[in-house]
Amino acid sequence: MKILVCISKAPDTTTKIAFTDNNTKFAADGVQWIINPYDEWYALVRAIELKEKDPSTIIHLVTVGEADAEPVIRKALALGGDEAIRVNAGSGDSYYIASQIAAIAGQGAYDLIFTGKETIDYNGSSIGGMVSELLNLPYVSLAIKFELNGASAVITREIEGGEEVCEVGLPVVVSCQKGMAEARIPNMRGIMAARTKPLKVVEPAAVDSLTSIVSFELPPAKAGVKLVPADNPAELVRLLHEEAKAF
Amino acid sequence: MSVLIFIDQSEGHIKKASLEALSYGTEIAGKSGIAAEGIILGNVSEDIAALGKYGVKKIYHVDNAALNHFDAQVFTNAIAEVVQRSGAKVIVFSNNVDGKSVAPRLSVKLKAGLVSGAVALPDTSNGFIVKKTVFSGKAFANIALNADIKIIALNPNSFSVNTGGEGSAEVVKTDVKVEEAKVKVTSVNKVKGEVPLSEADIVVSGGRGLKGPENWGMIEELAKLLGAATACSRPVADTHWRPHHEHVGQTGLAIAPNLYIAIGISGAIQHLAGVNRSKIIVVINKDPEAPFFKAADYGIVGDAFEVVPRLIEEIKKVKGVA
Ligand SMILES: Cc1cc2nc3c(=O)[nH]c(=O)nc-3n(C[C@H](O)[C@H](O)[C@H](O)COP(=O)(O)OP(=O)(O)OC[C@H]3O[C@@H](n4cnc5c(N)ncnc54)[C@H](O)[C@@H]3O)c2cc1C
Ligand SMILES: Nc1ncnc2c1ncn2[C@@H]1O[C@H](COP(=O)(O)O)[C@@H](O)[C@H]1O
Numbered sequence: 001m002k003i004l005v006c007i008s009k010a011p012d013t014t015t016k017i018a019f020t021d022n023n024t025k026f027a028a029d030g031v032q033w034i035i036n037p038y039d040e041w042y043a044l045v046r047a048i049e050l051k052e053k054d055p056s057t058i059i060h061l062v063t064v065g066e067a068d069a070e071p072v073i074r075k076a077l078a079l080g081g082d083e084a085i086r087v088n089a090g091s092g093d094s095y096y097i098a099s100q101i102a103a104i105a106g107q108g109a110y111d112l113i114f115t116g117k118e119t120i121d122y123n124g125s126s127i128g129g130m131v132s133e134l135l136n137l138p139y140v141s142l143a144i145k146f147e148l149n150g151a152s153a154v155i156t157r158e159i160e161g162g163e164e165v166c167e168v169g170l171p172v173v174v175s176c177q178k179g180m181a182e183a184r185i186p187n188m189r190g191i192m193a194a195r196t197k198p199l200k201v202v203e204p205a206a207v208d209s210l211t212s213i214v215s216f217e218l219p220p221a222k223a224g225v226k227l228v229p230a231d232n233p234a235e236l237v238r239l240l241h242e243e244a245k246a247f
Numbered sequence: 248m249s250v251l252i253f254i255d256q257s258e259g260h261i262k263k264a265s266l267e268a269l270s271y272g273t274e275i276a277g278k279s280g281i282a283a284e285g286i287i288l289g290n291v292s293e294d295i296a297a298l299g300k301y302g303v304k305k306i307y308h309v310d311n312a313a314l315n316h317f318d319a320q321v322f323t324n325a326i327a328e329v330v331q332r333s334g335a336k337v338i339v340f341s342n343n344v345d346g347k348s349v350a351p352r353l354s355v356k357l358k359a360g361l362v363s364g365a366v367a368l369p370d371t372s373n374g375f376i377v378k379k380t381v382f383s384g385k386a387f388a389n390i391a392l393n394a395d396i397k398i399i400a401l402n403p404n405s406f407s408v409n410t411g412g413e414g415s416a417e418v419v420k421t422d423v424k425v426e427e428a429k430v431k432v433t434s435v436n437k438v439k440g441e442v443p444l445s446e447a448d449i450v451v452s453g454g455r456g457l458k459g460p461e462n463w464g465m466i467e468e469l470a471k472l473l474g475a476a477t478a479c480s481r482p483v484a485d486t487h488w489r490p491h492h493e494h495v496g497q498t499g500l501a502i503a504p505n506l507y508i509a510i511g512i513s514g515a516i517q518h519l520a521g522v523n524r525s526k527i528i529v530v531i532n533k534d535p536e537a538p539f540f541k542a543a544d545y546g547i548v549g550d551a552f553e554v555v556p557r558l559i560e561e562i563k564k565v566k567g568v569a
Pocket of ligand 1: 013037453454455456457479480481482483494495496497498499510511512513514515516517518521531532533534537549550551552
C-alpha cells in the first residue's frame with residue numbers, strides 16, 4: 001500500500017487576518033504557520049493509522065510551496081510518514097497546485113491520495129477534486145471514516161443531513177475531515193527521526209493558473225451588540241421578531 | 248451562449264441550495280442578456296418545469312436512474328456533455344457537498360476557471376471578478392476568472408431565492424453517455440425529521456456552558472419551536488455530549504443561517520470561523536466578557552438555565568403556541 005498525503009501550510013487558527021500592499025497580500029509577517037488542520041488531524045493521521053495496521057505501507061507527503069513550508073513539512077514527518085516531496089513553487093491557483101500534485105502522484109503509483117477537506121486560508125475545497133480529474137481517478141470527498149477492504153476502500157462521507165457509505169476500488173482520491181482519525185502530537189522519537197527522513201525538492205511543472213486574486217477585503221465591522229436585560233427576554237423576542245425579522 | 252446552472256437533487260427532491268444557485272445564475276444571465284438554463288441529473292419526483300419561476304427558461308433533464316446516486320466522475324462527464332451542447336460559458340453550482348466534488352473536476356475537464364465559496368454576483372465591469380470567502384469567513388477575496396469558461400460555486404445561504412420569474416421552464420429530456428460509477432453507494436443514513444444544519448435558516452447552538460448532555464432538552468425545545476437545526480461547539484462534540492455532525496467552527500461545519508443563537512458558548516476565534524457568516528447572531532452567556540458578544544447583534548448576559556426557559560415561553564406567546 002502506497003499513500004500520498006497532501007500537506008499545505010496554513011496560518012495558525014488564532015491569527016489576526018490583515019492585508020498589505022493595498023489589500024492585495026496577506027500580512028504574513030509574524031504569522032505562526034501550522035499544518036492545515038484537516039491535512040494533519042485527519043488525512044495524515046489516518047494514513048499513519050493505516051501504516052500502523054500494515055507496516056509495509058509507505059507514506060509520502062507532498063507540499064507545493066517555497067522553502068518557508070519546510071518547518072511545516074518536517075513537523076508532518078515527525079508525526080509519521082516516510083518521505084516528503086516539496087514542489088518548489090510560489091503562488092499559483094488551485095489548478096496550478098493540483099497540477100503539481102498530480103505530476104508527483106503520476107510518478108508514484110499510489111493506491112491512495114489523501115487531501116484535507118479544505119485549506120483554512122483559501123477555503124477552496126477543490127484540490128482533491130482537481131487532482132482526481134487530472135489523474136482520471138474516482139474521488140470521494142468529505143470522508144469521515146475510511147477502512148480498507150482488500151483492493152477497495154469503504155468510505156463514509158458527509159451528505160446534507162446525514163452520511164453515506166460507499167465502496168470504491170483503489171486507487172482513489174479522498175478528501176478527509178473530522179471523524180477520520182483522532183488528533184495526536186509528535187513524540188520525541190518522531191521528531192528525531194524526522195530530521196533524517198528524506199525531503200526531496202523538485203521544480204514545478206510549467207502550468208498556467210486559470211484564476212488570480214485581485215484583492216482582499218475584511219467584512220464590515222458589526223454595529224455592536226444590543227444587550228437586553230436578563231429579566232426581560234420578551235424584549236429580545238420582540239427585537240428578533242419585529243426589528244431583525246429573524247422569525 | 249448561456250449560463251448553465253446545476254440543479255442538485257437528493258432522493259428526487261431539489262435542494263434548497265439549488266434554488267439559490269438558480270436565482271443567482273438567472274441574474275447573471277439577465278445582466279449579460281443571455282439565456283439561463285438548468286441541468287438536472289437522475290430521476291426527480293418534483294415538477295421540474297415549475298422551476299421556471301426562478302427565471303430559468305430551459306432545463307436539460309438527464310432522467311437516468313444510474314444518476315440517482317452521486318459519483319463525482321460520472322456526474323462531471325454527464326455535465327460536461329451538456330455544457331458542450333448548450334455552449335455555456337458560465338456554469339453555476341451550489342458550493343454544497345455535491346458541488347464541492349463536481350465543480351473542481353469539471354473545471355479541470357473544461358480548463359475553466361473556478362471560484363468556490365462565492366458570495367456575490369460577478370463584477371464584469373473589468374474582466375470577470377467574483378467575491379468569495381477566505382480565512383474561514385474572516386475575510387473575502389476578489390478572484391479574477393481568466394479562462395474562457397467560468398465556474399462559480401455559490402456558498403449556501405449567501406444569495407436570496409428569487410421567485411420573480413414567470414411561467415414554466417421548457418424541460419428537455421437529454422441523453423448523455425453515463426458510464427458505470429466506480430464509487431458504489433452501499434447505504435444512506437439521513438437524520439429523519441430534523442432540519443439539516445447546512446440548510447437551516449435558524450440554528451440554535453449550545454456550548455460547554457450547558458454543563459452536560461442532560462441539559463439539551465431546552466435547546467431542542469427552542470430549536471423545535473423556531474423550526475431550527477441544533478449545533479454545538481467542538482468540545483461538546485468531542486466529549487460526545489452531542490453528535491459530531493452538529494459541530495460547527497473552523498474544524499467542523501461552516502454555516503451561514505439567518506439567525507444563529509449561541510448559548511453557553513464563549514466565542515473562541517475557531518468557533519466564530521464557522522458561524523461568522525450568519526446574518527444575525529444572538530448570544531446568551533453569563534459572562535459579560537465572553538468574546539462572543541463582540542461578534543453578536545443581540546445578547547443577554549445571564550444564566551442560560553434561567554434565560555432559555557423564559558425565552559421559550561415568550562416565543563410561544565409570539566407564535567401563538569400554547
Ligand atoms: C486548531 C483548533 C481548531 C478548533 N476548531 C474549533 C471548532 O471548529 N469549533 C469550536 O467550537 N471550537 C474549536 N476549537 C476550540 C475553541 O478554541 C474553543 O476551545 C471552544 O470553541 C470552546 O467551546 P465552548 O465555548 O463551548 O466552551 P468554553 O470556552 O468553556 O465556554 C463556555 C462558555 O459558557 C459560558 N457559561 C458557563 N455557564 C453558563 C451558564 N449557566 N449560562 C450561560 N453561559 C454560561 C461561559 O461564560 C463560557 O463563555 C478549536 C481549537 C483549535 C486550537
Ligand atoms: N500548496 C499545497 N500543497 C499540497 N497540498 C495542498 C496545497 N494546497 C492545498 N492542498 C491540499 O488540498 C486540500 C484542499 O485545499 P483547497 O482546495 O485549497 O481548500 C488541502 O487540505 C490539502 O490537503
